[in-house]
Amino acid sequence: MNKKIIVLSFLAVLLFQCNSDTDVLASFKGGTITRKELRNFYQLNTGGRKPEPGHPTKEEQTQLLETLGLFKLIALYNSEKKLVSEDELAVFLKYSKPQMAASFLQRNLAEKLEQEGKLKFAFVRAIAVFSNSPTEEEITRQRAQSIFEGIQKLSKKKEINQYVADHTDQNPYKAVGGLLEPQCLNCGNDPNLAYYQEAAQNEGKWILKEIEDLAPPGSDPKIPKRKKFLILRVEGVETIYASRVGKFFSKEFGKLKSLAKTYSETPGISEQAKSEIKRNYLDLKVDDIAPRYEDFMKKRYLYSAVTEQEEQLVKNAGFEKAVITQENLNQFGPESVLLTNTKTGETIKYKDVLSELEQLAKQSGLDSSKLDDKANVLQFFRQQYLWFKISDSSPEIKKALESKEFLEMFNVMKLYIVQPLVFKRELPTDVNVSEQEMREQYEAAKMFSYTRANPNNPQDRTPIPYGEVREKIKEDLIRAKKQNFVRELTQKLKTDYQFIMDSGRLKEGKI
Incomplete structure (x- = not known):
């Protein structure tokens, strides 16, 4: 093809995109909404996640367009009526703008990883050894040790498959020789992830691990738990681009289904076993389950990546933050240190954040009764105060705040703040019913x-x-x-x- 034609075609695409961005999709007395603004609003609402095929539909876009339009009308109404001043708005933006910059960085990371991210999967074969009662602890341990020693003497795949089928206490996995669906090694904190990572570091070797038996909710913690052991081996590790995870799972589930079918044809298998194989593997609709696994794994992977980015942003700014989980909320008191400047030694304590939030409540009219709940105070710290405190020292957040793309997005983000403040001024505060x-x-x-x-x-x-x-x-x-x-x-x-x-x-x- 003529190079000139190629160049002209490329320019045509750029010009079309430019025209598309400036398409006016809605108008009102005092302004318009362009396609680019609607796209920014959509990305803001989805956190930059890749849409499902066929989405957003026209109906979804119409709803978004109407919502964005209302936000703009409220902002215009506010500027004309002067209901919420710039000073009042600044009270919220003081905390919200750095938080928005952090969210902007997270969104950009998620968009990048959707295509370029690499998920690392381990192919795991496992034998589960369980005791029927806590009193069988030593018997179960000896049985697990014996099975562990026996599996290491085998090298042929057919023998290993049969050995696993004969000894595992997980009936569904007998049909596939103990092969699990591929396990992601860099997708967050799965309870069993540590076992798979250790096995991956010893690829090709069997390891024996005692695993914790989870007690049923509400059970007596004093009652001893039955023993569980896992004998496992990682037989290979494969790195898959995020954009190909769906196809990867389609292929691997197809393999498991084929293995189970072969096993189900083995002479002497009970009808109950055949029924289990049919339910767990042969009836498996690969085209349905593979996309669900893809979505689940990618969400875990992206969440893990965003969490790591958050930790790195704090570290690069010269700070160290407290570890806050759902389980340790009640451990925090007035003197608990939530944030430390590693360069100056300055600390931010729980009482400091609470005081800041109390001031914000007074200035903005927030419901101060919620400040008695530690979860609300710590949520404010994690989602807003943290970014406000480190923003002046964070090169990444500074760069984001100055970028043209963020400023365009920020103009949309501000609308979220203006709307509830205007409603608070215009709508009746005391609504009664007889x-x-x-x-x-x-x-x-x-x-x-x-x-x-x-x-x-x-x-x-x-x-x-x-x-x-x-x-x-x-x-x-x-x-x-x-x-x-x-x-x-x-x-x-x-x-x-x-x-x-x-x-x-x-x-x-x-x-």
């Missing part, structure tokens, strides 16, 4: 919304007495009235500012 309204609601819906099963006939439902559901009815009615106020205000804005959408320019599956 006893008569509650009674009328109860009578109208008591046979549908406020019923319970008849203990004598579960298929028959009887109304719950009014006194038992009065508070719920009150909450429902207040919520409905508030939603109605919101609808009335947004409809008024759309009418006053002559908001018009051009849905015909939306493209199925592509913004």
Whole structure:
């Protein structure tokens, strides 16, 4: 092909993209919404995740376009009425802007890894040895040791498959010689990940591990647990691009299905075993399950990568933060150190963050009653205060804040902050309902919304007495009235500012 034609074609693509970005999809008195703005809004709502095939649909894009339009109308209404001043907005942006910059970096990383990320998978063969009772601890340990010694004497795959089938206590895996579905080695903190990583470091060698038996929820912790042992070997490790994980799982599940089919034809297998093989493997719909595994593994991989990036950002800024988990929330007190400047030794304690949040509540009108909950205070620290504190020292966050792409995204992000503040000024603060309204609601819906099963006939439902559901009815009615106020205000804005959408320019599956 003529080089000139190639160059012209390339320029045509660039020009088309440029025109596409500037397409006006909605207009109103005082402004417009372009395709690029809608694309930024979509990416903001999805965190940069790759959309499913065929998404966003025209309907999804129409809803997004209307929401973005309302946000813009509210911002325009605010600037004209001067309901929320720049100083008031700055109170929120002080914390929100650095947080948005961190989210922007995370989104960019996720987008990059969707295509360029590499997931590392181990091909694991395992034998599970369980005891039936905690009293069989020593017997189970000796049995596991014996099986472990026996498997190491075998080298032929056929012999190994049969040995695993004869000795594993996990019946479904007998059909495939103990082969597990590929296990991701860099996809977060799976409970068994440490075992697979150790086995991968000793690729080709069998290892014996005692594993913890998880007690049922609510069980007595003093009751001894039965012993469990895992004999496993990683037979290979393969690195797969994130964009090819779906095809990878399709191929591997197909292999497992084929192995199970061969095993099911072995003479002498019981009907129960054949039934299990059919249920676990032969009935497996590879085209359905492979995409689900792809989605699950990629989410774990991306979450792990984003978490690592967060740790690196804090470290590069010269700080060290406390490890906060759902399990250790209650361990934090006023003097607990949440953040340390490794260069100066300066520390930020729980009481400092709480004080900052109290000031923010006073300035912004936030509900201060929530500050008694440690989870809310620590969430504020992790999601906002942390980034505010390190932003001046973080080269990555500084660079993000100055980038053109972030500033374009930030203009959309700000709309999220303006909207609730305007609503707080414009909508009634005290919404009440009368006893008569509650009674009328109860009578109208008591046979549908406020019923319970008849203990004598579960298929028959009887109304719950009014006194038992009065508070719920009150909450429902207040919520409905508030939603109605919101609808009335947004409809008024759309009418006053002559908001018009051009849905015909939306493209199925592509913004």
